[in-house]
Amino acid sequence: MDGLTEGDELNGLTDINRGEQAMSILQRNRSLIDRRSLLRAGAALGGVALAGGPAAAAPGVKITQFIWTGAQEPTPRRLAADYMKANPNVQIEIISGTNAATYPKIKASLDINPNEPLVNFGFFNLDATAKGRAANVWLPLDKAVVPNVTNILDAYRQPDEMGAFFCMDVCGLVYNTEKIKTPPTSWTDLFDPKYKGRVALFDYYWAGNGLVATARVNGGGEDNIEPAMKIYEDAAKAGQFHSLYTSNSQLQQLLVSGEVWLAPYFRGVALPWAAQGAPIGYAVPKEGQVTFPEGFQLVRGSTPEQRKASQELINLSLTPEAVLDYCRTAAVLPLMKNLKLPDDLAKDPSIQPAALSGAINLDYGKIADKTPAWSDMWNKRVKANLK
Amino acid sequence: MSASTNTKPLLLLAPSALVVMAPFVASLVILAAYSVDYGPNGVGPDLTIWRNFLSDGYSWSVIATSLRLAASVTLITLLVAYPTACAILRIRNPLLSAIAYVILFSPLLMSVVVRSYGWLLLLADRGFVNSLLAASPFGLGPYRLIYNETGVVIALVHILLPFAVLPIIGALLQIPPIYREAAADLGAGPAAIVWKVTFPLSLPGVIVAAEIVFALAVSAFVTPSVLGGGRVLVLSRLVYENIGNVQWGLAAVQALILLAIAVGALLILERFNRSTFAKRAG
Numbered sequence: 128m129d130g131l132t133e134g135d136e137l138n139g140l141t142d143i144n145r146g147e148q149a150m151s152i153l154q155r156n157r158s159l160i161d162r163r164s165l166l167r168a169g170a171a172l173g174g175v176a177l178a179g180g181p182a183a184a185a186p187g188v189k190i191t192q193f194i195w196t197g198a199q200e201p202t203p204r205r206l207a208a209d210y211m212k213a214n215p216n217v218q219i220e221i222i223s224g225t226n227a228a229t230y231p232k233i234k235a236s237l238d239i240n241p242n243e244p245l246v247n248f249g250f251f252n253l254d255a256t257a258k259g260r261a262a263n264v265w266l267p268l269d270k271a272v273v274p275n276v277t278n279i280l281d282a283y284r285q286p287d288e289m290g291a292f293f294c295m296d297v298c299g300l301v302y303n304t305e306k307i308k309t310p311p312t313s314w315t316d317l318f319d320p321k322y323k324g325r326v327a328l329f330d331y332y333w334a335g336n337g338l339v340a341t342a343r344v345n346g347g348g349e350d351n352i353e354p355a356m357k358i359y360e361d362a363a364k365a366g367q368f369h370s371l372y373t374s375n376s377q378l379q380q381l382l383v384s385g386e387v388w389l390a391p392y393f394r395g396v397a398l399p400w401a402a403q404g405a406p407i408g409y410a411v412p413k414e415g416q417v418t419f420p421e422g423f424q425l426v427r428g429s430t431p432e433q434r435k436a437s438q439e440l441i442n443l444s445l446t447p448e449a450v451l452d453y454c455r456t457a458a459v460l461p462l463m464k465n466l467k468l469p470d471d472l473a474k475d476p477s478i479q480p481a482a483l484s485g486a487i488n489l490d491y492g493k494i495a496d497k498t499p500a501w502s503d504m505w506n507k508r509v510k511a512n513l514k
Numbered sequence: 515m516s517a518s519t520n521t522k523p524l525l526l527l528a529p530s531a532l533v534v535m536a537p538f539v540a541s542l543v544i545l546a547a548y549s550v551d552y553g554p555n556g557v558g559p560d561l562t563i564w565r566n567f568l569s570d571g572y573s574w575s576v577i578a579t580s581l582r583l584a585a586s587v588t589l590i591t592l593l594v595a596y597p598t599a600c601a602i603l604r605i606r607n608p609l610l611s612a613i614a615y616v617i618l619f620s621p622l623l624m625s626v627v628v629r630s631y632g633w634l635l636l637l638a639d640r641g642f643v644n645s646l647l648a649a650s651p652f653g654l655g656p657y658r659l660i661y662n663e664t665g666v667v668i669a670l671v672h673i674l675l676p677f678a679v680l681p682i683i684g685a686l687l688q689i690p691p692i693y694r695e696a697a698a699d700l701g702a703g704p705a706a707i708v709w710k711v712t713f714p715l716s717l718p719g720v721i722v723a724a725e726i727v728f729a730l731a732v733s734a735f736v737t738p739s740v741l742g743g744g745r746v747l748v749l750s751r752l753v754y755e756n757i758g759n760v761q762w763g764l765a766a767v768q769a770l771i772l773l774a775i776a777v778g779a780l781l782i783l784e785r786f787n788r789s790t791f792a793k794r795a796g
Contacts, residue, residue, distance in 0.1 A: 227758050234760055258760065330744050331755060370661040371744025376631060386639050499759050506747065507572045513745050 141401040186434045187216030192440070193233075193249025196223045197375065198399050201452040203250070203444070205303075210440050217436045222246065226255040234262055237428055244428040248437040251424045253491035254334060256290055259424065261495065265289050266425045272438040275445035278465045283420055293421035293445055294459045296395040297477055297486065298335055299417075300377070300410040310410040314344050317391060318362050325388040326362075327381050330371040331493055331502055334417055337391030337503075340487055344414045351494040352501055359509045366514035382407050393419065394477050396459040411477050415487040421459065542773075548766035563763045567771075580748045583774065584732035587670045591727045592720060594671065595678035602679070603686055621673045630740040633669045634660060637741075652765060659741025669737045674730055678723035685719020686712070714790075721787040728783070729776045749775075 196269060200223060207219045222229070229249070236245035241456050251259070259265045268276055269286045276284075276291045276393040283292045300311045306325070314337055317326055328336040342348050342355035369387050372378050375396050381387035394416075397409045423441045425434065443449060447466045454461045460478050461468070468478075476482060525753060562738075567573050602618070605611045636642045637659035647655040655795035660666050689712060697707045735750040742748075749772045756765035 211676065231757050231760055262760070331758075349605060369743075373739050377634065380631075380638070381636055381726075384638055384640050497763050499756075502755060502759060506752075509746050511572065511575070513743075 132427045156175075180434075181400050184449075185216060185457050188430075188436050189218045189220065189432050190247040190429070190436050191222060191245070192341075192437075192442075193229055193246040194221055194223050195225065195250050198395075199250065199453075199457045200471065201456050205452075206440065206444055206449055210443055214436070219436075223431070223482055226252055226361055230255040232237070232259060232262060233426060234259075237264060237426075240428075240430050242430075244426040246426055246430040247433045248423055248425045248441060250421065251290070252334075253420050254495060256424060256437075257492040257495035260289065260492070264349065264424075264427055266429075266434070267425050268423075268425060268441065269434075269438060271335060271440045272435060275442050278463050279446065280462045281325070283462045290422055290424045291441060291445060292420040293450055293463055294422065294454055294457075294461050295420040296393045296416050296459045297411075297416035297418055298337075298340070298391060298393050299477070300432060301382065301392040301397040302389045302408050302410060303382050303385055303387070303406055304408045306385055307408075310408060311389060313413055314391070314412045315341050316412075317341070317389065318358060318367060320365075320367075322389050323365070324365055324369055325386075326367055327369050327378060327387040327390045328371050329378070329390075329392065330361075330373050333498070333501060334419055334489055334491075338505075339489055339494065340391070340412070340414070340417050345489055349497065350489045352497070352504070356501075356504050356508055359505075360512060363509045363512040364514065368513060371513070375497065379405070379407075386400045398458040409477070411482050415485045416477060416482065416489045417489060420462065429504075542770075544730070545766040545770055548762045548769060551763060559672050563767050566568060567764065567767050576747045576749055576752060577771070579746065580732055580772070583666060583670075583734075583738070583746065583748060584728050584779075586663075587667055587674065587731040588724050588728045590667065591671045591674050591678045591731075592724060595675055595682055595723060596720065598675070599679045599686060604681060608774075618675050618679055622676060626673070626736045627740070630669060630737050633665065633672075633741060637665050637668065642735035660741050662745050663742070665741040666734075666738050666746050669741050670731050670734055673737070674727045677726045677730060681719045681722040682716060683719075685722075689715045717790055718735070718757040718787055721783050721790075723779050725783045728779050732779070733772055 159205050190205065192207060194200055204221060207221060211219055212216055218415050229246070231249070233245045236243060256265070268291060269426055270276060270288060273288075273291065276288060279291060279293055283295070285292065300316065314465070316322070317337055330336075331338050338352065338355050338359065339349060341358055342352050345354040345358065347354035369381070372381065378387070378390055378392060378396075379400055382390065383400075394409045399409050401407045423444065425437055425441070428436065438469075444453070445463070447463065450466055451469075453459070454472075460472075472478070549563060552559055598618070598710060599653045602611065602614050605614055634641075638644070639656045639658065641659075642658040647657070659668070693711055693715070694707050697711045702710065733750050734748070735754060738746045738748045739751055739754075742751075749768055752770045753765050753772065756762075756768065
């Protein structure tokens with residue numbers, strides 16, 4: 128999921144200026160700082176700086192793969208290791224992070240040099256996909272190299288093979304099972320006064336904070352967000368929201384501690400917490416869950432050799448065994464024709480035909496277009512009014 | 515003074531100036547270019563992005579929050595740092611002194627994210643601090659210490675304390691002990707010695723500490739993001755959000771304004787430093 132899980136990296140954006148300012152002050156005023164103190168500080172900071180070492184170079188084809196953090200990491204790492212074992216001339220560097228943090232860097236890298244993308248391929252949601260489509264960041268997959276792409280359910284297949292969306296998460300209502308004995312049933316429960324001050328929302332994350340779903344339920348949608356924005360604004364003024372969080376870990380802490388009872392969020396994030404024993408449940412809203420397809424994108428600017436290796440690894444990742452392994456570890460739902468669901472997964476209420484047929488499928492292209500305007504409204508009408 | 519004497523320091527300074535200034539100046543030029551709108555046909559430039567941002571009342575409220583947060587963090591950090599620096603200098607045992615320095619610098623030895631999440635656990639409604647308050651004879655709390663400015667200030671003071679203590683220690687070390695002894699001989703009590711001798715002479719170190727802490731606090735990003743809970747609206751967060759939305763122009767405008775605020779504050783403090791130095795010299 129997107130969020131602030133790579134905070135050190137994100138902090139680096141501002142640390143550059145901060146470091147320069149601090150060091151220039153220190154240099155200008157070096158007479159005020161005795162040598163012993165500087166050595167002590169230097170020794171302490173040196174240890175931190177030495178913690179990271181340079182990466183070793185290797186011959187042959189080198190590709191960089193972007194993966195998500197957390198439960199989404201183990202399967203791609205294992206598959207990359209398997210692929211390198213079978214193809215010793217290929218070196219795969221994996222960088223993990225979030226779409227929110229990584230997509231702008233990919234775009235910036237292509238702006239600087241169209242032939243040197245930050246990553247060659249990676250795992251992206253439809254939100255980043257829509258942004259990348261508009262900015263010409265992606266390349267279509269070659270079916271000859273990625274034959275497994277034809278096994279993706281037709282409804283989720285990209286008409287121009289721009290990406291391979293082989294699984295999806297669904298967003299509904301996540302709640303503390305000790306505080307809420309009767310599971311919530313509707314998106315409107317987020318605004319029920321009995322949960323005043325006990326509802327948290329993901330900051331700026333429209334698919335994951337219920338904003339678009341609330342708009343749909345109230346006669347609006349991607350083209351008219353106003354009904355939802357008004358409801359969120361009024362709720363903020365009334366003190367309905369406990370806080371806006373920026374990472375999955377924050378939500379986990381808030382729910383487990385009982386400070387927050389209810390939040391709109393993803394099944395794939397909540398279920399692993401529940402499986403670990405946390406008092407957390409996931410409920411399907413009667414108006415429908417928000418679908419959140421996830422999969423691979425090939426980044427423009429890679430060399431032919433890099434494209435070939437990247438697509439071969441994508442193809443390997445789309446085998447039934449790999450998809451099932453990924454879906455189990457990441458608690459997401461497969462979108463493949465050639466995959467028979469295991470009994471336990473097949474019985475899950477959130478993936479029953481009725482639940483999926485009534486799901487809310489968002490237009491992520493429109494959302495990407497409107498995000499700057501919605502962010503501005505969100506800042507001025509929701510965040511600025513939080514009690 | 516000969517020409518070679520004048521040029522030698524400049525030559526020695528050149529490598530570090532190049533390393534520090536070249537990326538900085540290049541970044542500024544790139545930011546400035548991004549902040550100017552060239553229009554769909556590449557004509558221009560025009561300052562629409564600047565005008566829109568600066569004419570928006572919300573922008574000014576975010577700038578005000580950033581300034582208020584940085585100012586309060588700076589003030590509180592200095593109030594904690596000064597006695598801390600005095601106390602560290604009074605430690606005569608080398609082992610205890612080393613331990614004190616390790617404790618002082620310990621916030622810098624861990625990731626800002628880990629540190630911020632640590633504060634979340636400590637300051638939560640049912641966290642360690644509120645549990646202590648509840649267990650006190652007065653049965654206090656729980657108080658909302660996170661997801662507001664209070665939590666952000668507490669966490670920033672914690673991380674920025676070493677940056678303030680170090681220059682103050684440097685300034686205190688430069689005061690000859692004989693000054694304090696002379697004041698004592700003339701009948702000044704401990705409080706008067708601190709207030710009329712030690713503090714004024716250590717003021718340059720205090721100002722340097724204020725400059726460093728303010729510059730770091732005004733551009734802090736992770737701590738307000740994690741501990742602010744959406745209620746602490748600072749400029750750095752807007753910069754990050756607009757980078758995420760690939761709104762490079764607006765992000766560049768906000769980043770330049772953030773930098774201008776930091777530089778402006780440094781110039782004011784530096785001017786204050788010089789004026790106090792002039793008074794002392796005069």
